[in-house]
Amino acid sequence: MSLGRPALLQVEDLRTHFFTEEGVAPAVDGVSFDLDEREVLGLVGESGCGKSVTALSILRLVPAPGRIVGGRVVFRGRNLLPISEEEMRRLRGASIAMVFQEPSTSLNPVLTVGSQVAEVLTLHRGLGRREARREAVECLRRVGIPDPEGRYGEYAHRLSGGTKQRVMIAMALAGKPSLLLADEPTTALDVTIQAQILDLLQRLREETGMAILLITHNLGVVAEIADAVAVLYAGKVVERAPVRPLFARPAHPYTVGLFRSLPDLGDTGKPIVPIPGSVPPPTRFPTGCRFRDRCPLAAEVCEEEPRLREIEPGHLVACHKV
């Protein structure tokens, strides 16, 4: 997060609420972070804490009954929230692309995978049919698919999970975006394949210079490729820091809990301590600090909402007790 130059993406006080029959669910409630060019930011948290909704909000694809009710999403100096749907559509896939968790269902079952990559090329780069086909084969090659010409005419059900995710990444990168939103891109894959996909993302970032917003609940994945981390809990950022200080000195009790519940590969005999309870449903978030029901440090002061404050340069925490 350098000074002087504006960040590629600035999310400021983003609020996305779901207006359900049981009441208003503030799934994303005042989330802020910056992302520089070439930076990889890990967005971390349990299921239901608002990670995916944050990414969908950036693309303005929040499903009904959700609505972005406040904040700004500034991409290259321009707030995306007020622009027209048509302008937004042209940005999707071309400047900001997204890769989803489930590669199996994210590909159209009745179109060949190659034609789906080619479609993005004709759409965003104005290529003709033949050029698009040739370039699509190149895209498949670039994401490490062996025999890309042969794979071009294949349907999704004939490919492995890892290959399908590579195709999804090829589609996302076909429009040469400068920002990739990767929503749990490795969760549905085998562990060995996970590592390959992470390596691929790392390599593509170096080659293309795009920034990546990596959404995951897996701190191991973050450690592998992220530069900075934002920890999300119940729709709010509770801690934000570059990756090293965060791993060395996690401050927020929730972040500490996440690390404690991580199995240690070296197996030092350290017990795995789960965080008690689960994220409450968004219609019933507690007032004040939303983690206080589950927090070992909870005190009376926690009934007041904590603000993000800096505890060391670049390391922000929203907790009264730190």
Next chain:
Amino acid sequence: MIDRAGRRALRGGLVAIGVLAGLALLGPALAPHDPREHVGFPANSLRPPGGDFLLGTDFYARDILSRLLAGTPVSLGIGFASAALSVTLGTLLGAVAGYRGGLLDAAVLRLVDLLLAFPRLVLLLLLVAFFQRSIPLVVLVIGATGWMATARIVRAEVQSLRARPFVEAGRALGLSDRRLLFRHVLPNCAGPIFVSASLSVAAGILLEASLSFLGLGVPPPAPSWGGMLNEGRDFLRQAPWISTFPGLMILGAVAAFQILGNGMRRALGGARRIAP
């Protein structure tokens, strides 16, 4: 996966339709007489099947076989054309309603309910009563009253498909709604649409025969199966062959498309119910 009965239905339906199509194309070449010629009237009037007239003659001494053959492309053509019209209409309306949802969806559904509340033949009689009889009119009214079942099926399919992740992924890549609907969602409905089309052809052939039987379909002297059925009505006792053979043709053609539709439905996973 398709079961044995389904495979048999597919094969049987296709073979029968192939034979019918062959007859329709080669009909004029195979016909022993001119279908409109009164071959030696009145001497050859009401000749029973056999000899020079394989399926007999009608009151006007016209050869039944030749008239059946000449009627084949008319009946099949009207069946196909009306099905093309109703399936296109139903697919478009159902797809847009299912994809858009909301008020438009509700409006289309109510219109479908309203039209389905009328017996189709009554609706047809009402429509043809206003116009000069012609083959295009028959196609038009059969097509215009037959799109509702397709619309319902396609709407339901599209509604479930639009929530699938690949549609969301497409949207995240900047594809427009029109592109998503027509290039990504609709091809996934191809199976049910084909089933619906096959059943629509069967219904179209039957309705054309009904209209012609009532004297409101294909205008004479063009031969049509329904019209021939009607012409034989007065001679059912002396010359049952006049009505029997066109009746069998109608039965065979309708059954062929029904069976094909059933086979396709089974191939798509059996349990899925598809309205006729």
